[in-house]
Amino acid sequence: MNLIDAVLIISGMFVVTFGVRFVLFARAHKVVMPDFLERALKFVPVAVLTAIITPMILMPDQHINVSLFNPWLLGGIAAFVVGIWRQQQLLTILVGVIVFFVSKYVFSA
Secondary structure (H helix, E strand, C coil): CCHHHHHHHHHHHHHHHHHHHHHHHHHHHHCCCCHHHHHHHCCHHHHHHHHHHHHHHHCCCCCCCCCCCCHHHHHHHHHHHHHHHHCCHHHHHHHHHHHHHHHHHHHHC
16 A cells, blocks of 8 residues: 555545534534433443453453453453442542552563
8 A cells, every 4th residue: 555545545534534423513403312312322432331341351362261360350340349339430440450450460470
């Protein structure tokens, strides 16, 4: 792939991405959504984040690993417990990252 092809591909991706979002945002104030749809859309970020993180935690080596020697799983469990217990986002992230790195260091040594 030469430079012109790369620039054309990137420009095309920009036009498509910007175009779709611009149309939706430009018409957003004119569209009235039903209440049930508004309530349902609040769960979209949680569902998307779960779909991204779950394979990373359960399949760090491209196969399912649910042992206690999986640092991704330990960090995820610690973050889940702290998140349910304290309900503070920054503390949850911090504890999950610390448990992940400590367990990664302990199991690699």
